[in-house]
Amino acid sequence: MSQSPDSDTGETRARVLAEALPFMQAYENKTVVVKYGGHAMGNAELGQAFARDIALLKQSGVNPIVVHGGGPQIGRMLSQMGIESRFEGGLRVTDEETVKIVEMVLAGSINKEIVALINAEGEWAIGLCGKDGNMVFAEKARKTVVDPDSHIERVLDLGYVGEPVEVDRTLLDLLARSEMIPVIAPVAPGRDGATYNINADTFAGAIAGALEASRLLFLTDVPGVLDRQGELIKELSAAEAKNLIRNGTISGGMIPKVETCIEAIERGVEGVVILNGKTRHSVLLELLTEHGAGTLIVR
Numbered sequence: 001m002s003q004s005p006d007s008d009t010g011e012t013r014a015r016v017l018a019e020a021l022p023f024m025q026a027y028e029n030k031t032v033v034v035k036y037g038g039h040a041m042g043n044a045e046l047g048q049a050f051a052r053d054i055a056l057l058k059q060s061g062v063n064p065i066v067v068h069g070g071g072p073q074i075g076r077m078l079s080q081m082g083i084e085s086r087f088e089g090g091l092r093v094t095d096e097e098t099v100k101i102v103e104m105v106l107a108g109s110i111n112k113e114i115v116a117l118i119n120a121e122g123e124w125a126i127g128l129c130g131k132d133g134n135m136v137f138a139e140k141a142r143k144t145v146v147d148p149d150s151h152i153e154r155v156l157d158l159g160y161v162g163e164p165v166e167v168d169r170t171l172l173d174l175l176a177r178s179e180m181i182p183v184i185a186p187v188a189p190g191r192d193g194a195t196y197n198i199n200a201d202t203f204a205g206a207i208a209g210a211l212e213a214s215r216l217l218f219l220t221d222v223p224g225v226l227d228r229q230g231e232l233i234k235e236l237s238a239a240e241a242k243n244l245i246r247n248g249t250i251s252g253g254m255i256p257k258v259e260t261c262i263e264a265i266e267r268g269v270e271g272v273v274i275l276n277g278k279t280r281h282s283v284l285l286e287l288l289t290e291h292g293a294g295t296l297i298v299r
């Protein structure tokens with residue numbers, strides 16, 4: 001006798017839950033930092049699926065922290081204002097006028113959109129940036145790049161691009177105890193009184209390191225780190241990754257992502273993964289199933 005669609009759905013759900021349960025128990029009370037990249041923010045349905053994953057993690061006893069980007073959205077706003085975007089080593093060259101727009105787009109509109117999506121799933125999200133509760137202080141970034149052809153190293157002046165140098169976890173610990181889900185925009189003050197634009201990957205790494213997170217997930221718009229043939233690299237060591245940056249296989253926005261992964265591994269974060277945020281429920285699939293997705297960065 002054939003099963004009704006309802007009982008089939010019921011059985012499938014039960015099987016999925018049974019498979020997920022041991023993983024959920026393993027992550028109970030653990031901190032998982034999810035970096036939600038601007039390129040992973042697709043349509044409304046994908047945004048809702050992402051928010052549902054975060055809400056489900058919280059309901060399962062995990063402590064999820066969202067750090068978001070918004071590079072493409074900043075680019076669109078700048079271009080509407082007639083300002084051209086320029087990147088060096090994957091980082092936006094940021095003058096005084098640009099940093100104001102970056103703060104407006106990240107800590108203003110994108111941050112509140114994500115908060116609203118998570119709240120719509122019945123949770124209590126709270127939108128923050130590095131300025132709130134003196135959470136993060138930054139210093140002007142001192143970056144160098146090596147030209148892949150000439151191998152000559154050059155120092156970059158990126159303006160108001162910052163690197164997190166102090167992270168105070170007081171506010172985040174308080175929020176974890178109060179059942180709130182922090183959603184954090186990568187903007188932070190300097191002790192010099194300036195506001196700094198921080199690459200969201202770098203920012204997420206600093207938060208994960210300070211909180212001694214169990215997992216750090218990067219949601220982007222590609223399946224993970226790809227080799228020269230465009231094939232997914234499932235596992236990448238720090239040494240291999242550095243080599244791929246040096247020979248130009250890893251470029252643009254993937255550079256700060258991979259550099260952050262290497263630092264996070266070195267600081268003791270256990271599982272650091274780059275995966276496709278455009279796959280629905282990628283966060284749950286990564287955390288709660290046997291078959292992880294994307295590129296796992298290892299020592």
Ligand SMILES: Nc1ncnc2c1ncn2[C@@H]1O[C@H](COP(=O)(O)OP(=O)(O)O)[C@@H](O)[C@H]1O
Nearest residue numbers: 037038039220221222225226249250251253254
């Ligand atoms: N080796 C590589 N593998 C995968 N993506 C790469 C690689 N090198 C460069 N990229 C680029 O990095 C992009 C992801 O970084 P980024 O644009 O900053 O995304 P996000 O907004 O998610 O942080 C990819 O869309 C791709 O164009």
Ligand SMILES: CC(=O)N[C@@H](CCC(=O)OP(=O)(O)O)C(=O)O
Nearest residue numbers: 037038069070071091092199200
């Ligand atoms: C210094 C720097 O480059 N800051 C980034 C901050 C946003 C970001 O990192 O967004 P994604 O994660 O979507 O790339 C920028 O201005 O685009």
